[in-house]
Amino acid sequence: MADDIVARARAIAIEQSIEMPVEAVREPGLLETVLGRVEAIEPAADAADASPSGWRVTVSLATSTVGHEAGQLLNMLFGNSSLQPDTELVDATLPADLLATLPGPAHGIAGLRALMGVPTRALTCSALKPQGLSAPALARLASEFAQGGLDLIKDDHGIADQAAAPFAERVPRVQAALAATNARHGTRCLYAPALNGGARAIDRQLALARREGVKVVLVCPMIVGLASFAELRREYPDMVWLAHPALAGVARIAAPLLLGRLFRLLGADATIFPNHGGRFSLDEAQCQAIARAAREPLGTHRACLPVPAGGIRVERVPELLAGYGPDVMLLIGGNLLQARERLVDRCEQFVRAVGGPLPGEHR
């Protein structure tokens, strides 16, 4: 077995670099400069890293093979090996020169707090849903959330550009509803519409969103594409980028690495992830690891705001604040919406739980 893992580790190092038999390389210098190296092989006993039982193999790759481009970084980290079901990418340590080539958050936690006027407490967020609501219905819902004192309202990630509420109709309506509510109640609720499609479609959506005064946008980096997301972040540094984990298949790339460190490096100012104890299977240690990866020092990059979500009940807010600390945005959707006609009251309970001001109270 020890021999097997040595050979397997070597095969991974080859697959993720020269991707050909070593003896077929006619330029011996490349075996020194480009061929991946197996640095360590250890039993994977640590349950917190989300890896199955097995071996933890450390491979070093040449930074020259990345070439300053975010998509190629992912390709080098896990391109072909992602196709092998016995492998999982559990961590990646990037040297300073490589970190410096990646965009990272343009605003980060400090920028988000300044934009929202919330210097220290945890932030509150909810989602416009379900799919199928008309644009006026979504705008009314946004207004209720704002009346309840929430900081940010995002489109549900399933709300794209469908006929029920096309982007070009939805965004102006929701923005107008929030502007009116904010003016009436002294609130500062912001709207993050969901971008969708390829880069061209997103260009058009961002042009419209900017005209309407939108400051925060939601995007699914695994669907729009990791390379495309990083490029968008560079081209629209004025926007705050809220990353959604749809299609991220956390079973193959460890969630702390993908949703925490990598989404942050590609430019997410805030990263949504499935909270423990809700509808998804990550445990508390994994969620804490995501939050840590989003916030810990990382080259010169700004911190990314962790946004736990997915089946959170308002009653759990004190527990979650104790666990995550205040540099967090709690995203509660369904549990607020279950209040139906008493939605505003339920939002106020949420706001109280994070120590925020209610509408009418000066902030």
Next chain:
Amino acid sequence: MADDIVARARAIAIEQSIEMPVEAVREPGLLETVLGRVEAIEPAADAADASPSGWRVTVSLATSTVGHEAGQLLNMLFGNSSLQPDTELVDATLPADLLATLPGPAHGIAGLRALMGVPTRALTCSALKPQGLSAPALARLASEFAQGGLDLIKDDHGIADQAAAPFAERVPRVQAALAATNARHGTRCLYAPALNGGARAIDRQLALARREGVKVVLVCPMIVGLASFAELRREYPDMVWLAHPALAGVARIAAPLLLGRLFRLLGADATIFPNHGGRFSLDEAQCQAIARAAREPLGTHRACLPVPAGGIRVERVPELLAGYGPDVMLLIGGNLLQARERLVDRCEQFVRAVGGPLPGEHR
């Protein structure tokens, strides 16, 4: 257990549609029009579909939730459920109206055959590698492959825009080398450079590639992004799109669905996948299922050329032709390159094995 799977199936149908508690929906009509429906729950006994033992759940979703956009289709099929390690997306049946909104291959198998001047036999392909070779060295390698009579030479998917062989230097050099070799030997070898980065970077690369007369390009849809890939395919219908499976993590979306049907629907003219018996773990039934998904009737969409790859030896060509039939392109890299100074001879063996003409023989 039967009760458990009924509840789990219902939860998946909710997660992939309204994504909120049913009782929280204030518009009862949406429960009729948008809420996903569990259509069937069966034991998953069929090993050929790549699913683990467990249950096979069929959920129907409203086409109105997709809204004519490829990325949103993926979001609806597996967005949040991809985050749940007990789920795998094994199949997706799309109605004709939805199929008609997707680009599909612009050229397909027939277009590729016409472009390459190969009406009936299997096509041959190899890869320029390893990473780290200079542009002149890659051009010399391409020339040797062409002298050996191969039909198509692609960049290794790990060759991006690194300093060793920048795209802007590599593409003209390889094109020029192939043009010279083709003129001298009467061959028709084409070059498929690897595109990388986001849509803007790819725009620049395609402009250069077009100027150089490139007709075929390689792209990793999971890295550039599924939504962005579909958009690029629509904007560049003159290009033949060769899809690479990097980062496709086949353990969570069944390979026949993702690499066969979905890549095809997004616009791949040819799809590379890990062949059975090589470095990857798919078995022959799964590989045949990928080829079937790429070629079978699918609305009005053109057929996509299956391209098995990954550790194929020339000696296996007869077996693979028997299995896949002639509408296939065999991609052999390392096994050719192992011949080193006798590379041209080894390519000729490959060409002979598929029944192709050698350089100098009239085609």
